[in-house]
Structure formats: structure tokens, C-alpha cells
Amino acid sequence: xxxxxxxxxxxxxxxxxxxxxxxxxxxxxxxxxxxxxxxxxxxxxxxxxxxxxxxxxxxxxxxxxxxxxxxxxxxxxxxxxxxxxxxxxxxxxxxxxxxxxxxxxxxxxxxxxxxxxxxxxxxxxxxxxxxxxxxxxxxxxxxxxxxxxxxxxxxxxxxxxxxxxxxxxxxxxxxxxxxxxxxxxxxxxxxxxxxxxxxxxxxxxxxxxxxxxxxxxxxxxxxxxxxxxxxxxxxxxxxxxxxxxxxxxxxxxxxxxxxxxxxxxxxxxxxxxxxxxxxxxxxxxxxxxxxxxxxxxxxxxxxxxxxxxxxxxxxxxxxxxxxxxxxxxxxxxxxxxxxxxxxxxxxxxxxxxxxxxxxxxxxxxxxxxxxxxxxxxxxxxxxxxxxxxxxxxxxxxxxxxxxxxxxxxxxxxxxxxxxxxxxxxxxxxxxxxxxxxxxxxxxxxxxxxxxxxxxxxxxxxxxxxxxxxxxxxxxxxxxxxxxxxxxxxxxxxxxxxxxxxxxxxxxxxxxxxxxxxxxxxxxxxxxxxxxxxxxxxxxxxxxxxxxxxxxxxxxxxxxxxxxxxxxxxxxxxxxxxxxxxxxxxxxxxxxxxxxxxxxxxxxxxxxxxxxxxxxxxxxxxxxxxxxxxxxxxxxxxxxxxxxxxxxxxxxxxxxxxxxxxxxxxxxxxxxxxxxxxxxxxxxxxxxxxxxxxxxxxxxxxxxxxxxxxxxxxxx
Numbered sequence: 001x002x003x004x005x006x007x008x009x010x011x012x013x014x015x016x017x018x019x020x021x022x023x024x025x026x027x028x029x030x031x032x033x034x035x036x037x038x039x040x041x042x043x044x045x046x047x048x049x050x051x052x053x054x055x056x057x058x059x060x061x062x063x064x065x066x067x068x069x070x071x072x073x074x075x076x077x078x079x080x081x082x083x084x085x086x087x088x089x090x091x092x093x094x095x096x097x098x099x100x101x102x103x104x105x106x107x108x109x110x111x112x113x114x115x116x117x118x119x120x121x122x123x124x125x126x127x128x129x130x131x132x133x134x135x136x137x138x139x140x141x142x143x144x145x146x147x148x149x150x151x152x153x154x155x156x157x158x159x160x161x162x163x164x165x166x167x168x169x170x171x172x173x174x175x176x177x178x179x180x181x182x183x184x185x186x187x188x189x190x191x192x193x194x195x196x197x198x199x200x201x202x203x204x205x206x207x208x209x210x211x212x213x214x215x216x217x218x219x220x221x222x223x224x225x226x227x228x229x230x231x232x233x234x235x236x237x238x239x240x241x242x243x244x245x246x247x248x249x250x251x252x253x254x255x256x257x258x259x260x261x262x263x264x265x266x267x268x269x270x271x272x273x274x275x276x277x278x279x280x281x282x283x284x285x286x287x288x289x290x291x292x293x294x295x296x297x298x299x300x301x302x303x304x305x306x307x308x309x310x311x312x313x314x315x316x317x318x319x320x321x322x323x324x325x326x327x328x329x330x331x332x333x334x335x336x337x338x339x340x341x342x343x344x345x346x347x348x349x350x351x352x353x354x355x356x357x358x359x360x361x362x363x364x365x366x367x368x369x370x371x372x373x374x375x376x377x378x379x380x381x382x383x384x385x386x387x388x389x390x391x392x393x394x395x396x397x398x399x400x401x402x403x404x405x406x407x408x409x410x411x412x413x414x415x416x417x418x419x420x421x422x423x424x425x426x427x428x429x430x431x432x433x434x435x436x437x438x439x440x441x442x443x444x445x446x447x448x449x450x451x452x453x454x455x456x457x458x459x460x461x462x463x464x465x466x467x468x469x470x471x472x473x474x475x476x477x478x479x480x481x482x483x484x485x486x487x488x489x490x491x492x493x494x495x496x497x498x499x500x501x502x503x504x505x506x507x508x509x510x511x512x513x514x515x516x517x518x519x520x521x522x523x524x525x526x527x528x529x530x531x532x533x534x535x536x537x538x539x540x541x542x543x544x545x546x547x548x549x550x551x552x553x554x555x556x557x558x559x560x561x562x563x564x565x566x567x568x569x570x571x572x573x574x575x576x577x578x579x580x581x582x583x584x585x586x587x588x589x590x591x592x593x594x595x596x597x598x599x600x601x602x603x604x605x606x607x608x609x610x611x612x613x614x615x616x617x618x619x620x621x622x623x624x625x626x627x628x629x630x631x632x633x634x635x636x637x638x639x640x641x642x643x644x645x646x647x648x649x650x651x652x653x654x655x656x657x658x659x660x661x662x663x664x665x666x667x668x669x670x671x672x673x674x675x676x677x678x679x680x681x682x683x684x685x686x687x688x689x690x691x692x693x694x695x696x697x698x699x700x701x702x703x704x705x706x707x708x709x710x711x712x713x714x715x
Contacts, residue, residue, distance in 0.1 A: 022082060022089075022170045023075055023151070028059040035075055036061055039152050042071040052164055055094045055133040056282070060166035069159045069547055069571040074152030079170075085144035088176070091123045092137035093153055093168035097161045102127040102422075104157030104570050107136045113147030125156075131419060133166065135192075140170075157570040159547060171310065178217040178227060180287040180309035186211045189344050191324045193317040197279040197346055203414055205279040205319040212237075213265035216256055217289055217307065224259040227289070231298035232256055233264055234288040239275050247286055249301065250275070280318035286311050320416040321347035321405040329425040329520045329620050331654055332391050335377075337426050339401060340385045343418065347405035352378070352386045355400035355423050372401070388426060395428045395454075425520075425620065429654040432456075433516065437489040437647055440472055449489065449509070456513040458630065460489075463506035463637075470507045470631065477527035477588040477647050479668035488647035491631045493640065494533055508632035508641055516651070517542040517550060518623025523652035525592035525603075525664065530554050530561060532585045534640030538633045539591065540649070547571040548622035549634045552593050554583045554642075561585060565593035565602055567617040576600045576612035590665050596655030606665030606674035608658050 024035025028047055038045050043065040054060040063073040083089060095105045105128045111119040124138035142149070151170055155161055174181040185194035187209065195207035212235065217227045233254040236247035252271045254264050268275040277283065289307040290298045299305045325342040341350070356368040372381040377397055380387045384403075391397040400423040408415030434452045440460065441448050447460040447469055460469040473490035491507045517524075517540075524540055535555050543549025549568050556564040556577060563582045566575040576593075582604050583589045592603040600615040601608055619625075630649070633639035648668070656664070658678040665674060675691035685693055687700040 022079075022172075023168055024077060026168045027057050027166060028054070028061050029057045031059055033061065035077070036073055037076050038063060039070070039072045039074045039154070042067065045073055048164075052096060052130070052133075055166040056284075057166075060164055063153075063163040063165070066155070066158075066160055066162070069156045070154050071159070072152050072154035072163060073165055074150050075170075077151070079142075079149040079151065080146055083142040083149065085142050087142050088173045089140045089142065089170055090137070090173060091140050091151070091170045092135060094133045094135055094166045095126065095128050095153060096130060096133050096164045097128050097155065097158070098130050098164075099158065099161045100129060102129045102157075103155055103161055104128075105134070105136065105153065105155050105163060107138065107151075107153055109140050110150045110152065111143065111146040111148070112150075114143060114145040117146075119146075127157075139173075156572070159545065159571075174310055175215075175218060178220045179307065180214050180217055180233070180289060182215045183285075183312040183314075184213045185314035186213070189317050190342055191317075191322050191344050193280075193315050193344070195277065195279075195316045197317050197319040199319070206276040207279055207316045208269050208274060208276045209267070210275075210277060210314075210316070211265060211267045212285065213263060214287055214309075214312075215262035216264060217309075218262065219259070226256060226259045226262050228259055229291045230256040230289050231292045231296075232290050234290055234301055235266075235285060236288070237275070237285045238283045239268075239277060241278060241281060241283070247284060277316050279316055280320070282313055282315045284311050284313045317344060317346060319346060319407055321407050321418045323347075323403060323405050323418050323421040326403065326421045326424055329427075331427055331429045331521070332388070332393075335391045335393065335428075336387070336389045338380070338385055338387045339403075339424055339426075341403045341405070341421055343384065343405040346407045347418070349406040349408070349410055349415075350382055350384055350403055351406070351410055352381045352401055352403050353420070355402065391426070391428060393428050393430070395430055395432075398425070398427050400425050427519065427653045430652070431650060432519075432653050433511075433649070433651040435489075435646075435649040436485065437472060437649070438484065438486045451511075454513075456511050456516045458509045458511050460507075460509050462508070468507060470509055473645055475529065475645055477529070477590070477668070479527065479588075479590075479648070481666075481668045481670045482648060485647065488527070488529070488645040490645045491642045493537075493631070493643040494531070506637075506641060509630040510632075511542075511628040511630070513628070514624025514626065516625075516628050518619050518625055519653040520618050520620045521594075521596040521653070521655045522550070522619060523592065523594045523654065523656045523661075524552050524565075524650070525590070525656075525661070526649040527588055527647040527668075528554065528583055528591050529588050529645035529647075530583045530585050531644035533643035536633060536635070536639035537642045537644075538629065538631060538639065539642060539646065540630050541633050542619065542628040543568070543625050543634050544622055544627060546634050548625075549627075550619040551633070552591070553633075553639075563591055563593075563602055563604065565595075565600055567595065567600075567615060567619060569617040569621045572617065574600075574612075574615045574617050576602055576610055576615065578602055578604065578610050582609060590668065592656070592661050592664075594655040594661070599655075601655075601658070603658075603661045603665075606662045606669075608661075608677040 045063050047059050048062050093107050104125055106125045107123040109121040123140050124136040126134045126136045128134040155163055188194055195210045197205035199205050219227045235250040237250050238247050240248055252266050287309040291305050322344045323341050327339040330337045352372045354370045372378045374381050377388050377391045402423040403421045405418040406415055433456050448457045450457050462468040470489050470491045472487040493507050537554050539552045541551040552565050555561055560580045561583050562578045562580045564577040566573050590605050594601050598616050599613050601611045631642035662674045687697050
């Protein structure tokens, strides 16, 4: 049962101030999909009883056969006329997915008929996987202009994962309604659980340090902070689990003695007899505000004159530790860096591992990953912080590492171990790939041009025939500083029509190494000869699908011959774009794009032309990638294939500075200088525009010495 039976019996009799979950069939306990459906009819839903087990009760709902990130499960109710404009409504849902890796799941309210329309209001998001149930929660403020409001759950992090939902809620604000509010269960752990497991016998843990608190219902007249009609509070708790799932009255007195202090608090250890809870268990609890009759005498428990609060829940800490956070991917600085994890309090031992192939995903049963020891470049391998010192600058020590936390001594039979943390890369900052496009080899019947740095060789391909592939071309950029440059790579894709009989619009290249380009920060640079053609011609597009990629393109949309750099993660694209004609047709142009932190920049012929400081996406988030394409878009032929020539394509695993980009360009061209547009502030003083205050500028100023544009008094 999800509610105490006698509470359910009296709901029709209690005060109308009872907090109501407005959703239809919120816990799926009808055993049907009543109230729910696949959003826009896309995919399918079904009520299930196992695989996974429901969070509570006997049923949950499965949403499957999704083919887009916005496909999901929604309530068929239109909430206009049910929700009050201006009112704040708490909303929540428990979710999980069928994926090993965490993906973003969101609870969203869609508003149609407003201005603008439609609007998509994100109530909350969570990173979910198949390991457990995760709570999404937030609040929604109802506007006055929509003609339709819908409640739904989607997965922006995956177009195909299955979503499971249980115990969803769309309610009314308890504080506004004068109900008990602000529930707390302490001590709270870093993973959101409460309490500290104590081992009472080998492998058996209980929790007896929980302190529950809440605030008494407010005075709706506004005279006092607390409703003066409250005599005391009764608390009901599911501490009879697992034999009795009903909420039981807690034997502890909570009189309301203050009209200005709403806080109520008590420790389960102080209840007679003390209440001990199971570890790793979700408990529901509820408060009954016992009201006074006209003579000041309290009504009995369960009286229809009393006011019930919402049903709240908390989850006790698990004896098995959990890792809740780990430092982000990092570049080495002078050969060193460190990673730190955050773990639940029960953890007392730690181990770090290096990934071999793919990370092991189970707590035990390691296969090929290597447990690190305090030797060589590693130290702190049995602590929360792994330290790397003296790693090779050539990248030979680059690795992905992760940690596990233990309750007990690792290796002993009774020791409990966490799931592995997320894996994190560390890299020596360097040039990762250089495609000079001077040679083509044939490997297993496929033409290949080499990467001169790491061997991430590039296959030359076509969607039409095996021989219609990019080819070496004698046309070179005006860059005499490039030693030994003999040719560029020509892509012939004029796109005369979608059904081109000459097999155009299909030439491209691909790199099969999954981590190519998947870095936290990145630089892409190339000499580009734009021969025109359709829009969105990709210079480079590394990613997995239309929702996850990093791309550099020319002619984006209606911005003629501009250059755009973009990173899209989980369906959200962030871009930076030059003005038009940055890469004009039939002309060699040096293009470079950098990303560091949230700052992305594009450089044209060695000079900075545009900056964005709001690119929070990064390519490591979706790595490794499977579609690492040059000259081709993740969107297929709809974007058109690159038409022109490329030379000296380079990828770095860090962001070159403005000075470094300029110096690379100057090394290619042997020109005297480029202007540092990042710091340029010479303005009108630089009359000849050469980024230098020289004698010419001084002479221009001296020629007008003592001239003025003043207005003097009339004589």
C-alpha cells in the first residue's frame, strides 16, 4: 500500500485544505495507463511490475520505442482551468532509464496558446541510469495566457533510451495553503540520503540518528506566523517496513507553543521506544495538525476537523558507499594534475583504477582495468585524491581514471563497495592530429590519408561509389612557410541537384578513432578553399548523431560564406558565427576555432573575429564518438557536403591562445604580423590601421597640431 488505509478512508472527510496530488493515476496503482500516454503518440507506454521493480507499490510505467529526445510520457490532462494563474505548484517524478551511462531526463510543462507559443518550461532535470530510481523535482508557476498546459517527462540526453516513471506529483504549495511545510530529514548526506548506518551484526545495519523536522501551518489571516488553531502535531511514519507498509503514529508529543516560531523537530532516538530504521530504504511520513475545538480542547486523532499535510518521503543512507562527484577531465600542467571524489560518509577506503578499453561498470568482477598503486606518476591511490606527477609531455601517459569507495577493507568478504565513479581523462596538452594531405595510401581496399601525429588516419569515402572520393589536388594555400606541402585535399560536391547523376554531393572523409576530437577544450584549424555550393557545408563534424556533435562549417544558413563553430550536447546546440564573407568563395582562407571553458573564438587569417562566452557544451560530454566526419554533416545530405579544398587540418586537445593562433598563421605565410584583436585598443590613434602607433600616426596627428573645433564667445 502507498498510504495508510485509515488515512485513505478519511480523505473525503478532512478539511478541504488537504494537499492534493492533481495528477491522474500518479503512482500507476490502477494497474493501467489511465491518465498517461506517449507524447504526441510517438513511441509506446505500458504498465509493468518488474524489470525494473516499481519504486513503491506494484506498478510503474515504461516509455519505449522513442526516436527523438522530446519523445516521452505525458498526462493527457489540460491543466488550464485546474491550475490557478500566479500560483506556484510543486512538481516531481521518480525516473530511471535502461542505460548503463547516465542520461539527462527532464520534467517539463508545455504551454500552448500563450505569447510566444509554444513555451517549454523546465521544472527540473536529473542524470539517470538503470542503477536506481532518481527524483526530479521543482516548482511550476502557472501563467494566465495559455489555452493548454501539459505535464510530461522527456529525455533530452537520449533519443532512444527507455524511460521509467513512478510516483509523479503535481500539487499545491503547502505553505501557501496553510499546511505543514518544509520537511527535513537530518543528518543529510552528500547523495541526498539521511542518517548514518551502524553495523549491529556482520552485514546488518540500522540507522538511529534521524532527526525529522517541519514547519507548522501558517496563519492564513496573516495576524500570526503560525495558525493559532493548532494544538499539537501527530506524526505518522512507515517504520514498520518491510512487514507493515502502513504509516504508524509516532509516540512523541509535538505541542505548538509559539505563534511566531513554526519549526517542529524531534529525533527518532528520543521516541519511546527509540525508532531504528533500515539502511537504504525510502520511508514516507505525514503530519496531522491537531486543531482546537471552540473550548480550546484538541480534537482526537483522525478527526475530520484536523488538517493533514502532504505525504513526504526520505531515503536512509546505504551501508554500501556511493561516489557522488568527481573532478572534471583535466589537462596536465607541467606534467601533473589531481582528481578528487566526493563520497558518502560511510566510505572509509578508496581505490583508483586506470581504464583499459571501456570502464568496468560493476562494483566487483574487474576484468581488464588496472588498479593503480603509489608508483611512477601516481600517488594518493588509496585516498579520495589521486595525484599525477611527472606525466610525459608527449601524451604516452594519457589515461582515463576512476575511483571506487569501500565500507570496510577492500577484498574482504563483508566489505561493501560503491559503483565506479565516472571515468575522467587527463591529457598532456599538445597537437593531436595533423592532416597534411600530401599522400594517399590504400589500406584494405580503402583510400587513406595519414595523420602525421597520432596515426588517426583519415579514410576517403563517398556515399555513391567507392571510387568517387576526395582526391589530392595541386592547388595550395598562399602559405610558403609550410615545409614540404605538395597538395591539398579536394572535395568535389557542387550539388547541382539532390539527384545528381555525376555522383556529387557525397565525397567526404572519416576518422574511426572514437576519442578523436572528444576533449574538454579544443582547437581546430585548417586552410579552407570554399568553392560554394549549398548551405551548412561542414569542414569538420565529429559526433554521434544530430543531437551530439562538434562542427565547423561555412555558409551556415542565410549567412553567406560565414564560418560557424558549434557544439551540441543532448539536443542543445551552442554556436558562435562570424559575419558573412569570412570565408569567401574561390579564395584560400585560414580558419581556426578554439574552445576553452565557456569561451569559444573563431579566427580568420590569424586574427580574432568573433567570441562567445556562453558555450557551456564540450565534446568530451558525448565522447567517444562514432561519426567523425570531414566534409559531411551529422544531418546527412540535407546540409550538403563540403565543396572545395582543405589543407593542413590540425586538432589540438586544448585551446590555443590568440597569440599562438596568430603565430601559427604567420609561420605558414611568412607574413610580418597580424593584429592582436583580443587586446587591440589603439582606435583612432592608429590612423594607418597597422596595429602600431608609428611615425606615420604621429605625423598625422602633428599635421593638425593646435587645430581646434571650439566655439568661442562672440566679440
